[in-house]
Amino acid sequence: MTGTATATPHPAALSLHEVTASYGGRTVLDNVTVRIPAGLLSAVVGPNGAGKSTLVKAALGLVPAVRGEVRLLGEPLKRVRSRVAYVPQQDTVAQDFPITAVQVVEMGRYPHRGWLRRLTPRDDELVAAAMDQVGVLDLAGQPLDELSGGQRQRVFLARALAQQADLVILDEPFTAVDARTEAALLDVLGELCRDGRSVIAVHHDLRTVRERFDHAVLLSGDVVAAGPARSVLTAENLERAYGLAPLTAGTA
Amino acid sequence: MTTADDLMIVLIAGLLSTACALLGSFLVLRRQALLPDAVSHAVLPGIVLVFLLTGERASLPTVLGATAFGVACVAGYEWLRRTRIVGSDAALALVFPALFSLGILGIGQFASGAHIDLDSAIYGDITFAPLRTMRLAGVVVPTSLVITGIATVLTVLLVALLWRPLHASTFDPEFAELGGLRGRAVGQVLLVAVAGLAVVAFDSVGAILVITFFVVPASTARLLANRVGTMLVAAVAVGWLSSLAGHRAAVAFDTSIAGTIGLTSGALFLLALLFAPRRGLLVRTLRRARS
Numbered sequence: 001m002t003g004t005a006t007a008t009p010h011p012a013a014l015s016l017h018e019v020t021a022s023y024g025g026r027t028v029l030d031n032v033t034v035r036i037p038a039g040l041l042s043a044v045v046g047p048n049g050a051g052k053s054t055l056v057k058a059a060l061g062l063v064p065a066v067r068g069e070v071r072l073l074g075e076p077l078k079r080v081r082s083r084v085a086y087v088p089q090q091d092t093v094a095q096d097f098p099i100t101a102v103q104v105v106e107m108g109r110y111p112h113r114g115w116l117r118r119l120t121p122r123d124d125e126l127v128a129a130a131m132d133q134v135g136v137l138d139l140a141g142q143p144l145d146e147l148s149g150g151q152r153q154r155v156f157l158a159r160a161l162a163q164q165a166d167l168v169i170l171d172e173p174f175t176a177v178d179a180r181t182e183a184a185l186l187d188v189l190g191e192l193c194r195d196g197r198s199v200i201a202v203h204h205d206l207r208t209v210r211e212r213f214d215h216a217v218l219l220s221g222d223v224v225a226a227g228p229a230r231s232v233l234t235a236e237n238l239e240r241a242y243g244l245a246p247l248t249a250g251t252a
Numbered sequence: 253m254t255t256a257d258d259l260m261i262v263l264i265a266g267l268l269s270t271a272c273a274l275l276g277s278f279l280v281l282r283r284q285a286l287l288p289d290a291v292s293h294a295v296l297p298g299i300v301l302v303f304l305l306t307g308e309r310a311s312l313p314t315v316l317g318a319t320a321f322g323v324a325c326v327a328g329y330e331w332l333r334r335t336r337i338v339g340s341d342a343a344l345a346l347v348f349p350a351l352f353s354l355g356i357l358g359i360g361q362f363a364s365g366a367h368i369d370l371d372s373a374i375y376g377d378i379t380f381a382p383l384r385t386m387r388l389a390g391v392v393v394p395t396s397l398v399i400t401g402i403a404t405v406l407t408v409l410l411v412a413l414l415w416r417p418l419h420a421s422t423f424d425p426e427f428a429e430l431g432g433l434r435g436r437a438v439g440q441v442l443l444v445a446v447a448g449l450a451v452v453a454f455d456s457v458g459a460i461l462v463i464t465f466f467v468v469p470a471s472t473a474r475l476l477a478n479r480v481g482t483m484l485v486a487a488v489a490v491g492w493l494s495s496l497a498g499h500r501a502a503v504a505f506d507t508s509i510a511g512t513i514g515l516t517s518g519a520l521f522l523l524a525l526l527f528a529p530r531r532g533l534l535v536r537t538l539r540r541a542r543s
Contacts, residue, residue: 025337062426081432088426097281097423098477107420111431115416143478143530159427 013038013198019068021058046219082111085165102140108162130161150181257382269491271407272465290348294325296355322447378457396456475528
């Protein structure tokens, strides 16, 4: 089961080689080696405390990787910053920040424009197109803190789309999101992959992963299994990761 | 009846409130509003050290010594916070009492006979700001006006230059870091700028007014604005209004200028808290009652 991913023809969207990372003084990832192929909708799953968020944060340089080597789109992070978009967990974003929806999406163009260069008309087009794609164009002028959880998450995905990134990484994107929004966002993410881009989402809902994702990495401190989603989420693997089989595993 | 001194006081307070409102807005949004208060205590060992070295309480060396410890305070705070072992609020609360204690010990051990009067050593009073003067291109002007003028211009330039990374990293630090906006470094520049501005301002107008200017207009503006840009403009406006109205009140009642400016800005905050169009208590209560 483990390692079937390496047989796919795609280059890696993300590869970690012997990465050790700690968070809050505790070693969460210990010598992890994993390769997530490009062009797929991939999920990072596992129990609470398994190091799912730490894995993507270490890959993005947001927690210092103590040891090991990380490659995004085959390159070190500093060479691909503008090509990698990130949708953080909602609680790391300032909740009461005075900002409108369109201003959030405009930030997606900042990695291309740096500190001082003005956004161009082309940037404005990309921003509008991204908002339209996730159905929040009519909310452009709304203050972010007056939007619902689902609307907020659509806005953050629009920011990633506006960035025109080749790799989109999302940390628990569907918490505090209604089922309709979740399905709509998954459709958009699937379109990105058909476009040749790569999507990696930290996620905890195994049912969604089985039904909607191409690829999965099952974590529990280290990698329990990685490969096509259905072949990773077997009862046997889930038992190894979670200690006991969660309810959804019984239907496998 | 308005004298030249009155005009100077309003001008100094207004300029200073401008600089403080610009930086203070970001502090409030980053939940670091207590930082200027902490810096006001942490600078004490710097003042004592300069006194021990030079035997005087001259303004410039004292301000430099104080700034050094103000920066040490924010550096220690940043370092402790980054370890993620203690919380952000605790990190601040751990650093400044240690530095303040160091200052107290310094006075007790070496300078007890020197009557380091904190009020006159660095914590100035805006009432006397027009009295200390200097010559600038042949014209006699209050030293505080020159200093706060320079500080305000530098602050405006800094915020303009760092606008995008400050905006993005205050809102979403992880995005800003990943996107190459160097949010972490910019956050540190903000803290050092706050420490520097605070110390300069203590010397001109006194600590309590500085802390007021950093936090109260920004908090008031937050209740009124939907964008950071509008928030900064509103904060500056509230700062000037407080300075002007507070000064008028002090003249009318013949009382402390810093006190009335502080109270005025507090009153403006209260008004906004109650009656702000989208975020005020009244609107929230009505909205809840209707739903």
